[in-house]
Amino acid sequence: MDINTLKILLIEDNSADADWIGEILIEEHLTKSKQASPQVDLKHVKRVQSALQLIAQNDFDVILLDLSLPDSQGIDSIAQVKQEAPELPIVVLTALDDESIAIQSVRQGAQDYLVKGRFEGELLIRSIYYAIERQRTEATLRQQAEREKLMKKMSDRIRQSLELKEILNTTVDEVRHFLQADRVVIYRCESDQPGEVIAESITLNFHQAEESIVLNSQNLFHQLSANLEQFNLELAKAQAVQAIDDTITHRQDDIYVLAESQIRAILTLPIWQTQSNQHLQTKADFGTQLRNELEKHSVLTTNSVPVLFGAKQEKIEQFKPSSLLQEPSAVVSRRGSFDQLWGMLVAQNYHHPRQWQNWEIDFLQQLATQVAIAIQQSELYTQLQIANRQLEQLAILDGLTGLANRRYFDRILDNEWHRLIREQKPLSLILCDIDYFKAYNDTYGHPEGDRCLQKVAQILKTAVKRPADLVTRYGGEEFALILPDTNAEGALVVANFILKQVRKLRIPHQASEICNYVTLSIGTATKIPNSHLVVEHLVKMSDDALYQAKKQGRNQIIQYQTCC
Structure with a gap:
């Protein structure tokens, strides 16, 4: 456990017990000091209300709680603390040797239950570490469940439609609300006009107040579009998500251009479209196949329509969380050998820097994969519509004269x-x-x-x-x-x-x-x-x-x- 200073809040109305707990913690620290044991920062209060005020003002690692206090008794003490600080681990220290109360305490949210006079410093320290680790594990699992639920919700919204425009507009809206960013845009790289903004979501109040900033931002990307082929080539070489926390302190020439356009923080995620050698087929191939079918006067079904974009998704290599902490711009995503850069999802903040969190980038990386799948489905659906129109023509036209049949x-x-x-x-x-x-x-x-x-x-x-x-x-x-x-x-x-x-x-x-x-x-x-x-x-x-x-x-x- 990587803790330099162990910050402990002791809620105990008995001064003798408080002194004793403080002594065994200090003694245990001195005993373990040669093993680089963390410093112990112990704060002591006698009442729950005093504790709640300290919790609001300080960042504690753990709470040691007596169940018999002047302003709160028993399980109620745990409930009050949990209401104020639900993520703080609690270790109960009490003279009550009662198994039923111990069970109720754990059910109420305490991580451990120790009876005074029956433990020493080593056991207390071990219990504290256990409580912190368990609380963090529970919080991580809870956050993961919440993120999976959010991912499903966002993915469902994005994939509700087969219309590409609606998919992309939903994506930028969902991402902007998720990040609380000022602006989120999607640039299309695979198009007749590469670098074109094809979807945008911007804070309404921000748009009204900062139109000049938005205009500068758009002018910037028009400028980038002039060299977009080279820009995309460099991005493809990096094969990475770019997370810039502060464009002013980031020492790169192209980032200075961003800073001059009043973009203070920027997050860029490439949207890769997987292409499989077995499934990839050009429009010309598609037309040839369809014409061959028409010449044979056979009826095509949905199953015989060629797949233009393979649905197979290459597994994206997970990034190391430490990488983003080491560099402002971090490599967090690797593409498959047959991937093609379809576009870029860009989130922007103005005026203030923004520290992009590892879990946020990981979350958006997964979402970008879902968006890529939705795009593939939309483009396949478009091709199916084209095929259906051609098949409808087959059903109504005479092949020799071109007249209705x-x-x-x-x-x-x-x-x-x-x-x-x-x-x-x-x-x-x-x-x-x-x-x-x-x-x-x-x-x-x-x-x-x-x-x-x-x-x-x-x-x-x-x-x-x-x-x-x-x-x-x-x-x-x-x-x-x-x-x-x-x-x-x-x-x-x-x-x-x-x-x-x-x-x-x-x-x-x-x-x-x-x-x-x-x-x-x-x-x-x-x-x-x-x-x-x-x-x-x-x-x-x-x-x-x-x-x-x-x-x-x-x-x-x-x-x-x-x-x-």
């Missing part, structure tokens, strides 16, 4: 039918079919047939102007256009545009029985939807019109209302 056609047509039932507005449907397309494929080959489909699809895309209109590949060489809130005349205008534009393409088609170029047969139908009919009724109307166009010689438009 038949599945999406069915969904949108049904939705528009029910919407227009409520609004009682017309819904038009156009069905198009490339004339003699099988003969085209047989003559020119399927690759050329695919190019023909793509050219026709481009014409169809230019035929619609409104966001609600939809062009789809209905199947094979057939196309369909859904035109909500469009009457028969409007549908006919669109159909004529399509027919004319395809004719202008003059795509050779020697196997056609009606023309030397590719042509279309088109059927249109219009209906104001009602609850007595189903949407398939409109599809049948358009199909019947298309059938009539083919029957009457192809390369023409038939509108359902005029022929049926």
Whole structure:
């Protein structure tokens, strides 16, 4: 136990007993003096109230307490002292040889119970040391439990969201309140603008009163950003948390810059993002894999989405508490061999120095690991969203033409039918079919047939102007256009545009029985939807019109209302 002077408060109303206890402590000290025994500083009072006043004014290591005092009796004496100084160890010295009282004393918070006249100096000293050590152990365990509870609480708040901005804003708020710092910021090192402040928490009153200081601080980091690549390189080489208690007394050139910006104390924690050779995959790799899946027309699940950032966390080497006591700036964290500097968490104090405690840095180091995990989860979630959007495109788009597919056609047509039932507005449907397309494929080959489909699809895309209109590949060489809130005349205008534009393409088609170029047969139908009919009724109307166009010689438009 590293104690140079053992500060003891003796609460004893019997002067003879007090003198005796003082003598055996001094005698024991003299006996052990050759073994570098600590000095004994003994203060004696006769009443609990006097003791409480001394406790408030002094830093004692242990209290020796009699249970029979003029202003307090028995267990009440322990309770009064514990209320004033819950962390001070108490050794009961009493003439009461009562086992039940001894047990009650320990339960009340006393570390030991000695009966007067039955112990000597060596036993008393040993009991005092035991009481101090046990009290410190209990306090350490209690603080550890409280910190673990706080860590869980803070981690839960940080990881409640998958949105990166919310995660980082919660982090800086939690850390600022935890440290009671003036300002906490997160700088992003892995970004298009490295060194950019992406999250900040600042004391409201401080912000109102010290805007110039904040501005100076921001200007400082803009200045640092000019050489941020080198700055980050040096930080990566250090692989460390930087804790500066006082920028004025810290003798380094870059710290003088901090002092000039009125930053008096600063704590910088790197946020490392672990990368595993087995899990790391670039966005290009991700896109390649997804495209391969699309080409195979397979459906991706969440499990098959590649992991962009490995969830495995390299174990962070624990720092030695003595290191921070030896140097104002201490190495407290080592990164894994595959870690990458993602950003920096920076806490700042202005006007006054701040002694950063070892346990605070250790706590924030653990929190930074939790933040890194939350960041990885957020970025993975973002990639999953991108994948889901691409998968949604796969579900609704035709891979050859880029138009909506038949599945999406069915969904949108049904939705528009029910919407227009409520609004009682017309819904038009156009069905198009490339004339003699099988003969085209047989003559020119399927690759050329695919190019023909793509050219026709481009014409169809230019035929619609409104966001609600939809062009789809209905199947094979057939196309369909859904035109909500469009009457028969409007549908006919669109159909004529399509027919004319395809004719202008003059795509050779020697196997056609009606023309030397590719042509279309088109059927249109219009209906104001009602609850007595189903949407398939409109599809049948358009199909019947298309059938009539083919029957009457192809390369023409038939509108359902005029022929049926």
